[in-house]
Amino acid sequence: MTDPTLVAGLPEAPALALARTWVAEAQRIAVLTGAGVSAESGVPTFRDALDGHWSRYDPQQLATEQGFRADPDLVWGWYRQRRERVALARPNAGHRALADFAQRHPGRLTLITQNVDGLHQQAGSPEVLALHGALNANRWLDEHAPGCSESGQSPDQAALTSAAAGGVPRCAGCGRLVRPGVVWFGEPLPETVLRTAERAAQRCDLMLVVGTAGAVHPAAGLVLLAHSAGARVLVLNPQPTDLDPLATLRLVSGSALGLPALLDGL
Numbered sequence: 001m002t003d004p005t006l007v008a009g010l011p012e013a014p015a016l017a018l019a020r021t022w023v024a025e026a027q028r029i030a031v032l033t034g035a036g037v038s039a040e041s042g043v044p045t046f047r048d049a050l051d052g053h054w055s056r057y058d059p060q061q062l063a064t065e066q067g068f069r070a071d072p073d074l075v076w077g078w079y080r081q082r083r084e085r086v087a088l089a090r091p092n093a094g095h096r097a098l099a100d101f102a103q104r105h106p107g108r109l110t111l112i113t114q115n116v117d118g119l120h121q122q123a124g125s126p127e128v129l130a131l132h133g134a135l136n137a138n139r140w141l142d143e144h145a146p147g148c149s150e151s152g153q154s155p156d157q158a159a160l161t162s163a164a165a166g167g168v169p170r171c172a173g174c175g176r177l178v179r180p181g182v183v184w185f186g187e188p189l190p191e192t193v194l195r196t197a198e199r200a201a202q203r204c205d206l207m208l209v210v211g212t213a214g215a216v217h218p219a220a221g222l223v224l225l226a227h228s229a230g231a232r233v234l235v236l237n238p239q240p241t242d243l244d245p246l247a248t249l250r251l252v253s254g255s256a257l258g259l260p261a262l263l264d265g266l
Contacts (some may be wrong), residue, residue, distance in 0.1 A: 012252070016261060019249055022232055024266050026108075026206035030197075031098060032222055033113045033120070034212025036237060037255045041089045043117050063184045068141070072168040072177060079135070079180045080166075086135055091123035094210070094255030099124035101263045110200035114212060114219050116182050129197045131189050131219050137181025138169065145174035189218065201225040208262075209235045211255050214243035236262065 023029065035045040046059070061067040061074065068075045091099075102109045102125055111125050116135040120128045138155035150158035150173040159172035169178035183189055201207060207226035214220040220243060227233050227246045235247040236258045244250055251258055 015249060015251060019234055019251060019262055020266060022206055022234065022249075023208075023262060026204070026232075028200070028204040029109045029206045029208060030200045030204035030222070030226060030231075031109060031111045031208045031210065032212060032219065033098075033111070033115060033210045033255070034216075034219075035115060036211025036213075037092075037094055037113075038089070038115045038117050038119060039211070040094060040254055040256045041092045041117075041119055043086055043089045043115075043119070059185065063182075064186055065141075065179075065184055068177075068179055068184075076168045076180075079182075083135060086117045089117065089119060091119045092256040094257075094259040095119050095123035095125070097259040097263045101266065102126055110197075110204070112197045112200065112219075112222065114216060129193050129200075131183070131193060131197065133180075133182040133190070135180065135182055138178050139181045140171075141177040141179045144171065144176055148174040148176070150174070194218065197222055198225060201231075202229045204229075204231050207231045207233045209233065209237075209241070209243055209247075210259065211237060212241065212243075213237075213239075214241045 039045060039048075046063070057074075057078075061071070062078045098109070098111060098120065102111065110129065111120060111127075112129045112131060113120055114132050116130065116132050118134060118136060140155060144151040148171065150171050155169065155178045160169045160178065161172045161175075162168050162170050170176060171178075201222040202225050204226055207223055209223055212219070214223065223233060223243050223246055232248040233243070233246050235241060235243055235250045236253055236255065237250070238252060238254050251262070253261070
């Protein structure tokens with residue numbers, strides 16, 4: 001493995017050329033993306049979105065089960081606004097570069113994301129592993145009441161009340177609450193998604209880390225898994241990250257410019 005202390009000092013063009021060589025050589029590539037990729041499409045990070053009216057609220061009120069149970073109308077108002085803002089965003093050149101590479105090389109790239117906005121999927125990336133769920137998805141909060149006519153239905157299939165009027169969506173049969181399909185603070189990641197991501201990290205030749213500060217676990221632990229298994233770790237980010245000590249090479253760039261430069265033509 002190349003010494004990261006030597007590679008880090010290379011000029012940008014040689015470093016990029018080296019990184020492209022690694023991409024071309026790799027048989028299995030795992031990619032971990034974070035909020036920085038979405039930010040380049042105009043999607044604010046979670047804390048950046050706490051502006052205006054929402055700046056007076058603690059994240060514990062807006063992104064935990066306890067906060068939702070205490071004030072469902074408040075939390076749904078927050079997520080409704082987030083959905084409206086995300087609906088205006090479009091995939092950027094970084095999203096498209098990953099999708100195009102995956103389509104050119106079926107089965108070779110596994111895309112793991114911490115983002116909940118669905119922009120990777122919109123760009124055409126197949127089988128995206130969304131660690132933190134999906135902003136536009138709905139889930140039931142609790143079990144249906146016994147005998148409910150909507151039992152066994154998903155929130156999108158079941159008849160709901162309140163939602164059409166801008167209120168909190170509820171089961172029309174028993175009043176069961178619907179919640180956003182994201183992972184809230186204190187909740188485990190979806191087990192199947194996490195296990196699949198861990199296997200991809202352990203088996204990859206190259207781990208590409210894009211647009212994440214590496215401060216959120218267990219997502220950041222995937223990079224340690226890849227590093228421990230002997231994979232090269234390529235960090236692409238305009239700012240220093242917590243994962244830089246694991247990097248074999250670091251490219252100082254945003255994703256919308258850096259990913260096309262790295263992947264196009266390969």
